[in-house]
Amino acid sequence: SGLADDCPLTMTPSEIVVRFGDPASVNCSTSATDAVGMGWEAPVGGTGFKSPPVVTWNVEQLKDFTVPSCYISLNVLDEHGNTKQCQKSPNVTLYKTPDTVSVSAVHPGPMVEGTDYQLKCDISSVAPAGSLTVKWYRGNETVFADRIVSSIKTPQDVSSKLNITTKREYNGSIFRCKAELQLGPNGPEFPPSETSAPYTAVVHYKPFIKACPSNIARVEHKFSMDKLPCPAEGNPPPTVQWFYEDKQISSSKPLRRSDSGKYTAVVQNSLGSSNFSVQITVECECILWLIVYFIPI
Known part of the structure; x- marks a missing residue:
C-alpha cells in the first residue's frame, strides 16, 4: 500500500456536499501507465476491480x-515483493437536517423578574453537528x-x-431557536435549517x-376611584385596595365634595406590593338657576 499523497489518482470532484438520501457521484481517474x-x-x-x-x-x-x-494496483513491486497498491478518498460531507428542534425551560414554571434562567434548544439527529450553528431569537431579534x-460525522x-x-418586558415574549448547517462554499446556496416552535415566556x-x-379634580357623584386613569400592572395580576384617612373604601362608591383629600392605593400580588397616593378634589355639580323678573312698564 502507498500514501495517498503519492497515489496517482485524481478525484472529480474532490469535494462534494450531499443531502441525506440524495444521489452522489465521484469519478476516480489515473494517468499512470503501469496501472x-x-x-x-x-x-x-x-x-x-x-x-x-x-x-x-x-x-x-x-x-x-x-x-x-478509490484504490489502484500498479505493475510495480514494493519492498516486500508485492504489487504496489494505494488509495485516495474524496472529501464527502453527508448532511442531515434535524428530525426535531424544540425549546424548553431548564427549570419549569414561570420566570421571576431579575432571576437568571436558562432556555434549552434540543436538536435531534443532525449531521454533521460540527457544522451546526444554533441561533436564538427573542421576537425577530437575534440574541x-x-x-x-463536534467531530462526529454521523447523526x-x-x-x-x-x-x-x-x-418584566419579557413577559409574553416569543423565543425561538434555529439549527442552521453551515456547509461552506460547496454546500447549498442557502444554509439548510430547521426552526423550533415558538416558546412564550411567562415572567412574574x-x-x-x-x-x-x-x-386630580372631578365632579361629585360622577366619579369613583375605580375610574382613576391609573392602571395597575403585575404578574400575577394584582389586587388593588383604596384607603382614605387610613380606612379602606369601596373603589366603586361615587365621591362627594366632602370626600376630597388624599387617597392611597395598595397594589399587591404574590411577589410583593407597592402603594401610591393621589390628591382628589371633588368639585360641586352646580346648576345655575337664572330667575328673570319682568317689570311691567
Missing part, C-alpha cells in the same frame, strides 16, 4: 456515512449564536442553552402603577 486495475471500496456504490483509467462511484440515495475510497463543537442529538436575566413581577397624576 493494472482500480476500483471503489464503499458500503454502497462499490465497483470491484476494474480496468483503468476511470472508475465511477455512483449512489442513487446516499444514506451511509462511511467515506468511500445569541452558538457554534456546536447525533445536541443541545444549546440560552442564559436570560429576566425582565411585582406590581406597580403606571403613570398617574398626583392631583
Whole structure:
C-alpha cells in the first residue's frame, strides 16, 4: 500500500456536499501507465476491480456515512515483493437536517423578574453537528449564536442553552431557536435549517402603577376611584385596595365634595406590593338657576 499523497489518482470532484438520501457521484481517474486495475471500496456504490483509467462511484440515495475510497494496483513491486497498491478518498460531507428542534425551560414554571434562567434548544439527529450553528431569537431579534463543537460525522442529538436575566418586558415574549448547517462554499446556496416552535415566556413581577397624576379634580357623584386613569400592572395580576384617612373604601362608591383629600392605593400580588397616593378634589355639580323678573312698564 502507498500514501495517498503519492497515489496517482485524481478525484472529480474532490469535494462534494450531499443531502441525506440524495444521489452522489465521484469519478476516480489515473494517468499512470503501469496501472493494472482500480476500483471503489464503499458500503454502497462499490465497483470491484476494474480496468483503468476511470472508475465511477455512483449512489442513487446516499444514506451511509462511511467515506468511500478509490484504490489502484500498479505493475510495480514494493519492498516486500508485492504489487504496489494505494488509495485516495474524496472529501464527502453527508448532511442531515434535524428530525426535531424544540425549546424548553431548564427549570419549569414561570420566570421571576431579575432571576437568571436558562432556555434549552434540543436538536435531534443532525449531521454533521460540527457544522451546526444554533441561533436564538427573542421576537425577530437575534440574541445569541452558538457554534456546536463536534467531530462526529454521523447523526447525533445536541443541545444549546440560552442564559436570560429576566425582565418584566419579557413577559409574553416569543423565543425561538434555529439549527442552521453551515456547509461552506460547496454546500447549498442557502444554509439548510430547521426552526423550533415558538416558546412564550411567562415572567412574574411585582406590581406597580403606571403613570398617574398626583392631583386630580372631578365632579361629585360622577366619579369613583375605580375610574382613576391609573392602571395597575403585575404578574400575577394584582389586587388593588383604596384607603382614605387610613380606612379602606369601596373603589366603586361615587365621591362627594366632602370626600376630597388624599387617597392611597395598595397594589399587591404574590411577589410583593407597592402603594401610591393621589390628591382628589371633588368639585360641586352646580346648576345655575337664572330667575328673570319682568317689570311691567
